[in-house]
Amino acid sequence: MTDSTRQRILDTAEQLFADQGFHATTLRQITREAAVNLAAVNYHHGSKDALILAVFQRRLDELNSDRLARLEAVLNASDPPELEDVLEAFIYPALLLGTQSAGDGGRFMRLLMRAWAENATQLHGTIARQYSHVMRTFADAVSRALGTSPDNLRQQLDFLIGALTYTMAETRDDQVEHTARALIRFGCAGLRDSALAAIPRTSLKENIA
Amino acid sequence: MTDSTRQRILDTAEQLFADQGFHATTLRQITREAAVNLAAVNYHHGSKDALILAVFQRRLDELNSDRLARLEAVLNASDPPELEDVLEAFIYPALLLGTQSAGDGGRFMRLLMRAWAENATQLHGTIARQYSHVMRTFADAVSRALGTSPDNLRQQLDFLIGALTYTMAETRDDQVEHTARALIRFGCAGLRDSALAAIPRTSLKENIA
DNA sequence: CTACGATTCAAACATCTGTTTGAAACCAAT
DNA sequence: ATTGGTTTCAAACAGATGTTTGAATCGTAG
Numbered sequence: 001m002t003d004s005t006r007q008r009i010l011d012t013a014e015q016l017f018a019d020q021g022f023h024a025t026t027l028r029q030i031t032r033e034a035a036v037n038l039a040a041v042n043y044h045h046g047s048k049d050a051l052i053l054a055v056f057q058r059r060l061d062e063l064n065s066d067r068l069a070r071l072e073a074v075l076n077a078s079d080p081p082e083l084e085d086v087l088e089a090f091i092y093p094a095l096l097l098g099t100q101s102a103g104d105g106g107r108f109m110r111l112l113m114r115a116w117a118e119n120a121t122q123l124h125g126t127i128a129r130q131y132s133h134v135m136r137t138f139a140d141a142v143s144r145a146l147g148t149s150p151d152n153l154r155q156q157l158d159f160l161i162g163a164l165t166y167t168m169a170e171t172r173d174d175q176v177e178h179t180a181r182a183l184i185r186f187g188c189a190g191l192r193d194s195a196l197a198a199i200p201r202t203s204l205k206e207n208i209a
Numbered sequence: 210m211t212d213s214t215r216q217r218i219l220d221t222a223e224q225l226f227a228d229q230g231f232h233a234t235t236l237r238q239i240t241r242e243a244a245v246n247l248a249a250v251n252y253h254h255g256s257k258d259a260l261i262l263a264v265f266q267r268r269l270d271e272l273n274s275d276r277l278a279r280l281e282a283v284l285n286a287s288d289p290p291e292l293e294d295v296l297e298a299f300i301y302p303a304l305l306l307g308t309q310s311a312g313d314g315g316r317f318m319r320l321l322m323r324a325w326a327e328n329a330t331q332l333h334g335t336i337a338r339q340y341s342h343v344m345r346t347f348a349d350a351v352s353r354a355l356g357t358s359p360d361n362l363r364q365q366l367d368f369l370i371g372a373l374t375y376t377m378a379e380t381r382d383d384q385v386e387h388t389a390r391a392l393i394r395f396g397c398a399g400l401r402d403s404a405l406a407a408i409p410r411t412s413l414k415e416n417i418a
Numbered sequence: 419c420t421a422c423g424a425t426t427c428a429a430a431c432a433t434c435t436g437t438t439t440g441a442a443a444c445c446a447a448t
Numbered sequence: 449a450t451t452g453g454t455t456t457c458a459a460a461c462a463g464a465t466g467t468t469t470g471a472a473t474c475g476t477a478g
Binding site: 166183185187191193 | 367
């Protein structure tokens with residue numbers, strides 16, 4: 001039962017962080033709800049900041065490896081991949097993670113947005129570093145699916161990430177399939193149309209006043 | 210000079226809230242940077258929570274009325290409006306607000322995301338209520354531009370809001386025009402394609418595994 | 419000039435925070 | 449049964465937080 005305490009702290013902390021934010025959640029609240037002693041957090045994790053980081057690493061590793069595994073499967077199936085399949089490999093694991101991780105829907109993604117909103121010291125940097133690797137890989141796959149260069153793709157992918165992140169928080173378990181399909185379609189259309197705009201330099205006058 | 214203090218507190222608080230978050234920003238920090246006495250916050254605004262709300266109302270009213278004014282101008286110009294114009298009326302003021310409000314770029318939208326991430330008690334409800342009005346109006350305009358019913362439009366609009374919110378935080382002043390154009394194009398393509406999908410109920414088998 | 423309400427100020431208040439401490443309890447190996 | 453290392457526990461610590469207080473100061477109307 002040695003790391004049953006460790007695990008219980010991790011689970012309870014994740015839930016409370018998602019519901020109330022990192023700064024607003026106190027160690028006393030965590031330990032009370034987890035039915036462990038107050039000092040257990042510092043004993044097992046060192047500090048509150050380290051606990052936050054630990055909560056994150058667990059889910060983030062899960063998400064990223066799931067994404068990359070699915071992408072690799074897609075790329076192995078067909079050399080120039082289908083855009084829909086690439087986006088699905090990126091979107092679907094994220095929507096799944098939100099629902100299946102902590103029991104209730106969308107909990108973990110609220111956590112991600114909090115991490116980005118609050119300036120947890122090392123946390124933002126760690127996330128960005130992890131994401132930069134995955135982002136590069138996916139940007140590459142998308143550009144191959146579109147048949148264009150991956151140069152101006154970062155912005156459109158940011159649009160997609162924003163839509164995904166914002167959506168995840170309010171997606172219930174039974175809506176995952178439907179939401180994923182809608183978002184994939186939405187993103188594919190946006191990416192394809194933006195790719196068309198990148199090549200010809202004509203007639204973008206009356207699009208904006 | 211009576212409300213010079215009030216105003217200075219409001220400005221300084223907005224800046225610090227955006228940079229560090231609501232909970233992490235202390236009243237002592239605000240009052241020190243604003244060069245006013247600590248008790249001035251409670252004297253002029255009542256409490257810290259009331260101050261947060263006040264900071265928000267100021268910018269949110271500005272943003273929403275700007276959006277609605279532009280939308281009305283668009284609707285007056287042509288009865289079935291152009292989709293690009295509707296989206297521009299929604300997107301452009303938001304991107305502008307982020308840059309021109311507090312001097313530095315993207316500051317206010319970071320604030321919005323914080324407000325959503327942290328569970329400021331009344332704050333989330335107030336924002337949602339304000340947004341629900343604007344959202345209904347824009348959903349109506351978009352559905353008229355697309356020629357479809359506004360039923361299943363909420364989800365796609367949420368995609369757009371997510372993309373917009375996520376983007377605003379990292380958009381510099383000189384990129385506003387470019388980013389707005391890219392996001393409008395991205396959103397229009399996604400909305401139009403999704404509208405097509407809503408009518409025919411065929412061939413959506415191999416899009417998702 | 420005086421008097422009075424509005425505003426500012428330094429100081430203290432009560433409370434909550436993360437962390438540390440040292441003793442107690444536990445649990446397997448000798 | 450006894451040892452020794454790991455884990456738990458209640459208690460206390462030092463510091464920071466939002467808020468309150470009562471006197472001092474200011475600006476202005478009588």
